Amino acid sequence: MENKEHYKKLFSSSNWEYETLKAADEITSKIGREKFKLSTYPNQIEIVTSEQMLDAYSLIGLPTSYPYWKFGKDFVVNQNNYSKGRQALSYEMVINSNPCISYNMENNSTTMMVLVIAHACQGHNAFFKNNYMFKDWTSADSIIDYMVFARDYVLRCEEDFSHGEVEAVLDACHALMNHGVDKYKKPQKLSATRERNRLKRLADVKRQNYNELWRTLPVDLIPQKKEDEEHAKFPIEPEENILYFIEKNAPTLPIWKRELIRIVRKVAQYFYPQGMTKVMNEGFATFMHYHIINEMFEQGYIDDGFMLEFIHSHSSVVFQPEFNSPYFSGINPYALGFNIFMDIKRICQDPTEEDRKWFPNLIGKNWLDEVHYAMENFRDDSFVLQYLSPKVIRDMRLFLIADFEEEEEYEISAIHNERGYRKIREALSDQYKRAFYVPDIQVDKVDLHTTSKLHLVHQIVDDKRLDPREAQSTLEHVRYLWEFPVELTSKNKLGINEEVYQCD
Numbered sequence: 172m173e174n175k176e177h178y179k180k181l182f183s184s185s186n187w188e189y190e191t192l193k194a195a196d197e198i199t200s201k202i203g204r205e206k207f208k209l210s211t212y213p214n215q216i217e218i219v220t221s222e223q224m225l226d227a228y229s230l231i232g233l234p235t236s237y238p239y240w241k242f243g244k245d246f247v248v249n250q251n252n253y254s255k256g257r258q259a260l261s262y263e264m265v266i267n268s269n270p271c272i273s274y275n276m277e278n279n280s281t282t283m284m285v286l287v288i289a290h291a292c293q294g295h296n297a298f299f300k301n302n303y304m305f306k307d308w309t310s311a312d313s314i315i316d317y318m319v320f321a322r323d324y325v326l327r328c329e330e331d332f333s334h335g336e337v338e339a340v341l342d343a344c345h346a347l348m349n350h351g352v353d354k355y356k357k358p359q360k361l362s363a364t365r366e367r368n369r370l371k372r373l374a375d376v377k378r379q380n381y382n383e384l385w386r387t388l389p390v391d392l393i394p395q396k397k398e399d400e401e402h403a404k405f406p407i408e409p410e411e412n413i414l415y416f417i418e419k420n421a422p423t424l425p426i427w428k429r430e431l432i433r434i435v436r437k438v439a440q441y442f443y444p445q446g447m448t449k450v451m452n453e454g455f456a457t458f459m460h461y462h463i464i465n466e467m468f469e470q471g472y473i474d475d476g477f478m479l480e481f482i483h484s485h486s487s488v489v490f491q492p493e494f495n496s497p498y499f500s501g502i503n504p505y506a507l508g509f510n511i512f513m514d515i516k517r518i519c520q521d522p523t524e525e526d527r528k529w530f531p532n533l534i535g536k537n538w539l540d541e542v543h544y545a546m547e548n549f550r551d552d553s554f555v556l557q558y559l560s561p562k563v564i565r566d567m568r569l570f571l572i573a574d575f576e577e578e579e580e581y582e583i584s585a586i587h588n589e590r591g592y593r594k595i596r597e598a599l600s601d602q603y604k605r606a607f608y609v610p611d612i613q614v615d616k617v618d619l620h621t622t623s624k625l626h627l628v629h630q631i632v633d634d635k636r637l638d639p640r641e642a643q644s645t646l647e648h649v650r651y652l653w654e655f656p657v658e659l660t661s662k663n664k665l666g667i668n669e670e671v672y673q674c675d
Contacts, residue, residue: 175471182473187281192216195285196292202466203293207459208539211296212311213270216288218277224264225249227274231442232266235318237325237434239341263287267299267445269311282480285473289463294456301547302451304444308353314441321434328427340428343648344414344435349609351414351436352443409613409628412436416614417652422623424654432652447550447605454508455546457488461509491567502567502599510563511554515541518560525561551603559599561592571595606632612659623655631663637670646674 178198181191196214203209219227229246230236252258262283265273273291275284299305310317328337344351410416414436418429445452464481467473473481491506492499518526519538527534533541545558564587571585571594585594601607615628627649629637642659650657661670 178472179474182281182285182477184281187279187284191281192218192275192284192288195288198467198472199285199289199293199463202463202470203289203297203459206466207462208543209293209297209459210300211271211293212268212300214292214296215270215272216292217272217274219274220277221253222250224261224274224276225253227264232264232272232274233318234266234272234315235322236438237318237322237341238329239325239345240338241345263291265291265295266314267305267309267311267441268314271296271299271311280480282477283484285467285477286460286464286481286484290456290460293463294459295452297459298448298452298455298546301543302444302448302550303548304448304550308444309441317437321438324430324434328431332427337431339651340431341435343651344432346645346648347414347652348435348439350612351412351432351439353412353415353440354443354605355411405617405619406614409615411611411613413612413614413627413649414439414652417649420617421653422655424652428652444550447552447603450504450508450511450551450603451546451549451554452508453505454510454512455542457485457505457509458512458542461485507555507567510567511558511560512542512545514560514563515545515558517562523562529560530558552600555603556596556600559596561587561589564592564595569595569599571598601633610635610637615660625649625653625655625657627657627659629659629661631661631669637661637672639670639672642670642672643674646672650674 178194181188181194184191196216200211200214203211225246227234228249229242236242249258261276262279263273263275265271271292273287273295275287275291279287299311305311325337325341406416414432417424418432418436421429464473464478464485468478489503489506489509491503515533516538518530518533519536519541522530522534545554549557570583570587570591573582573584585591585598611630611632612627613630615626617626618624627646629642642661646657646659656673656675658674659672660668661672663669
């Protein structure tokens with residue numbers, strides 16, 4: 172039988188020990204699994220110093236990555252800000268891998284250690300394993316091995332082709348990372364072994380197919396494409412993944428550069444779901460640490476002193492600063508996500524007449540099943556559109572402001588009435604769509620048999636136009652990788668060209 176007084180004493184100590192961490196992991200895992208039906212990857216808990224956490228920041232949590240100057244720059248910038256008191260460090264950082272790796276700061280108190288283990292090792296871990304975005308678009312089992320392969324390949328390229336050339340390719344690829352993602356087509360699962368075998372096959376095919384005799388043939392004897400092929404549009408359908416298109420179709424790009432493009436776009440694809448589920452991921456992790464810690468208290472694992480510190484820390488996490496506060500930086504994703512998940516539970520258990528009208532499918536349902544369903548099957552924009560209730564809108568005092576360029580004053584375009592609730596929900600959902608912060612730019616066609624010019628098309632959404640300087644800079648990076656002229660046309664919703672950018 173468990174000695175809960177022993178655990179209570181262990182968790183109430185001001186200083187944690189490794190026995191504390193082991194006990195916290197075991198108890199939170201047991202409660203998460205048995206009480207809240209959480210299915211997680213095995214946990215790997217790393218205790219890190221502030222410098223190691225800064226290093227994790229620079230690599231976005233990955234324990235290893237390929238060498239690139241920006242990682243070092245980010246480390247120095249964050250280190251300077253931290254040492255001068257301009258920046259605080261997270262209590263934890265967790266990555267989507269199997270096992271799930273979480274980094275915990277060594278100077279966390281015992282209470283904070285238990286809290287972040289419940290938050291990261293149960294909440295985030297379960298989200299990574301079960302949300303459809305991560306299941307379909309990432310490879311938690313192989314990301315670490317793949318990053319080792321990527322690091323080794325980049326180092327080998329630096330030895331063979333010079334550090335400067337490799338850096339120039341990576342610069343262009345990183346500038347285009349947001350346009351190196353498949354948003355609708357599910358990518359193949361990562362595998363370092365498969366990548367090595369593929370590279371070997373590419374080298375063998377090139378060696379076997381190369382024949383100097385082709386260079387000696389007169390031009391009119393070289394096999395020509397059929398007439399209909401020469402005039403066919405390429406690509407047949409627009410391609411959203413610009414890095415993928417360049418990797419596969421750039422006319423003269425050497426294999427090693429194609430492989431660098433491939434590495435960067437695979438990393439971009441790995442982080443794609445995280446950008447689409449920030450509110451849900453943090454909200455669910457906060458929701459779970461709140462319930463797991465309270466359950467630990469109910470079962471007698473922790474005392475009142477622990478709970479007082481926990482409540483203070485939890486309140487800070489879900490605090491939403493006022494719009495005129497110096498600490499305001501937009502809507503706190505922890506607060507919004509937590510409030511919506513808590514509201515799903517409330518509607519299932521204790522609905523009002525308003526809830527019955529807005530969420531009839533939740534009434535009388537098992538709240539835990541509904542929370543899991545929401546966690547597993549939505550991303551931020553659809554989650555807000557489906558579950559943001561009038562009560563949460565009122566509690567967070569959300570309303571909609573219209574800013575018309577020709578008007579001197581703002582207009583309040585949605586208030587707390589039925590029509591206003593729907594407009595606020597739709598507007599907030601739109602802010603979490605990828606198109607809100609990443610322009611929709613696609614490959615339209617290539618002049619295959621004349622100039623090899625690459626034509627890109629930008630669709631103007633909600634009157635959001637491209638910044639001319641940024642558009643031209645982006646085009647230069649595409650031109651560097653494609654190695655032939657590039658043109659970008661910005662079209663409105665009627666299909667009319669509004670801006671054209673060139674890079675010859």
